[in-house]
Amino acid sequence: MAINVRNITKSFRNEEMERLSILRNISFQIENQEFVSFVGPSGCGKSTLLRIIAGFLKADEGAVEIDGKEIEGPGKDRLMVFQDYVLFPWKSVWNNIALGLKLGKNDKEYVKSRVAWAIDMVGLNGFEKSYPHQLSGGMKQRVAIARALVMEPKILLMDEPFGALDSFTRMRLQDELVRMCDKKEFTTCLVTHDCEEAVYLSDRILVFTDSPAQIRDVVCVDLPRPRKRTDPRFIQLKDEVQELVMETWKNEKERLS
Amino acid sequence: MKGKIKPFLQGCLAIAALVGLWALASKTGIFGKMDPEDAELLLPMPQVVCEEFWELLKSGYLLSNIWVSMKRVLVGFGIAVLIGLPLGIFMGMSVTVRNFIYPLVRFFSPIPGVAWVPLAILWFGLGDRAAIFIIVMGSLSPIIINSLQGVLNVDRSLYDALHMMEANGWQVVYHCIVPSIVPYVISGFRLGLGFAWRVVIAAEMVGVPKGLGYVLSVGRNTANTSVTIITIISLGIIMMLMEEVLFRVLENRTSKWKQWE
Numbered sequence A: 001m002a003i004n005v006r007n008i009t010k011s012f013r014n015e016e017m018e019r020l021s022i023l024r025n026i027s028f029q030i031e032n033q034e035f036v037s038f039v040g041p042s043g044c045g046k047s048t049l050l051r052i053i054a055g056f057l058k059a060d061e062g063a064v065e066i067d068g069k070e071i072e073g074p075g076k077d078r079l080m081v082f083q084d085y086v087l088f089p090w091k092s093v094w095n096n097i098a099l100g101l102k103l104g105k106n107d108k109e110y111v112k113s114r115v116a117w118a119i120d121m122v123g124l125n126g127f128e129k130s131y132p133h134q135l136s137g138g139m140k141q142r143v144a145i146a147r148a149l150v151m152e153p154k155i156l157l158m159d160e161p162f163g164a165l166d167s168f169t170r171m172r173l174q175d176e177l178v179r180m181c182d183k184k185e186f187t188t189c190l191v192t193h194d195c196e197e198a199v200y201l202s203d204r205i206l207v208f209t210d211s212p213a214q215i216r217d218v219v220c221v222d223l224p225r226p227r228k229r230t231d232p233r234f235i236q237l238k239d240e241v242q243e244l245v246m247e248t249w250k251n252e253k254e255r256l257s
Numbered sequence B: 001m002k003g004k005i006k007p008f009l010q011g012c013l014a015i016a017a018l019v020g021l022w023a024l025a026s027k028t029g030i031f032g033k034m035d036p037e038d039a040e041l042l043l044p045m046p047q048v049v050c051e052e053f054w055e056l057l058k059s060g061y062l063l064s065n066i067w068v069s070m071k072r073v074l075v076g077f078g079i080a081v082l083i084g085l086p087l088g089i090f091m092g093m094s095v096t097v098r099n100f101i102y103p104l105v106r107f108f109s110p111i112p113g114v115a116w117v118p119l120a121i122l123w124f125g126l127g128d129r130a131a132i133f134i135i136v137m138g139s140l141s142p143i144i145i146n147s148l149q150g151v152l153n154v155d156r157s158l159y160d161a162l163h164m165m166e167a168n169g170w171q172v173v174y175h176c177i178v179p180s181i182v183p184y185v186i187s188g189f190r191l192g193l194g195f196a197w198r199v200v201i202a203a204e205m206v207g208v209p210k211g212l213g214y215v216l217s218v219g220r221n222t223a224n225t226s227v228t229i230i231t232i233i234s235l236g237i238i239m240m241l242m243e244e245v246l247f248r249v250l251e252n253r254t255s256k257w258k259q260w261e
């Protein structure tokens, strides 16, 4: 599904009850089945923006439209994969993944076959009966991804999903994500602080300025998948994105001095 | 298993030491403070108490009174749980409900359950219903407060996860709130049950007929110290057994996933 973010403005109140402007008049479109990453200095408001798209937060002004329809709250067409997994500790892997389908009062046999498919998809076979505390970070995130994919979302929202993982696990999960997205079943928004990850996965990268966040630039990644991290063009794009983020950070420094 | 035997033996040793001290105190007239003959009355020898214990058990007098108190506690505590658990959960979920009820809970919780005895006897007469009312009043607030604390401490992001999957209110309660609050609820139940026993004993001592507290007051009126000591020992044993039966089971059931903390 296509996402249309229209003139989103958001501010929070700090402890002294002053208004802190976090997002200022942000607009962009994401096409159906496109993979778009948000990068920018930390604390600039990327998570806030993603949470607004998810429907967890309401914008002060502006709207988010999915295929032309304004969203009113969270919904199972847009599922989020959180950095800290947010699994249910008292549910086994199988039950964590099945939860969304069970809530929707689906037929038992259907749930079983969908969950089996999702477990297969993320390679968690044999761990169905394990509990989250028994799993490594990478496996927990696989559970969280399976929990989303099992419901066949139209949009997958990911907030630094691999940020807490070691680099090998991260690369493996990135490869698996490429494979899943290759089936062209959903649109993906990914928040990341890892420019290589952004270039490896995205069709387009939105680079945000420091808060109040605005779109500093958009980088299109015109490389065929699967991409090679050592490809000169890949490295060039990665450097470009990195440079842009550093630049907004530099501007911030100048403003302070 | 091996790791459990040592603490058990150490516990037994402490009890044996206490009984030894008791025998000594009884024999020497509370360490020479009084005539051993009078001491016999104030603190009878352990074996005398034991014999009396056996007599009371055989006659069925002790057990029937334990049963009376136990029934009151279980019914009263059960009612307190049925009221307090849902109320605590609703208070945790809705700020409005919390604003309405919390001042009442704050007001009533420091009032000891026994303070209700005169009213209870007036309203319900001298019997089980008065005792049950007092127990409910005495054990309700820890149950409410702990359930409420549990709900307030639920990991907020789990709500996000459920909302994005379009769970309704009941599903949020069932899949998230109830399992999250189990540890809090268990400690609330522990406190509540402890209060229930204290309250029922006190109520039976000051007026409500029958039950263990009544046995205590009869012991006092007839200057029968053995009976008093026997009642105290019975109470200790009952509380320990209830603890083992009710809460061990609950805690073992949740320990499977609780290691994550």
Ligand SMILES: Nc1ncnc2c1ncn2[C@@H]1O[C@H](COP(=O)(O)OP(=O)(O)O)[C@@H](O)[C@H]1O
Residues within 6 Å of the ligand: A012, A013, A014, A022, A041, A042, A043, A044, A045, A046, A047, A048, A049, A211
């Ligand atoms: N609920 C909130 N209340 C107040 N301030 C918030 C809240 N959520 C986020 N912020 C602030 O908004 C800013 C942007 O946060 P966030 O969107 O998490 O940044 P990012 O994900 O880009 O690192 C931060 O300064 C953060 O402190």
Ligand SMILES: [Mg+2]
Residues within 6 Å of the ligand: A046, A047, A048, A159, A191
């Ligand atoms: Mg963030």
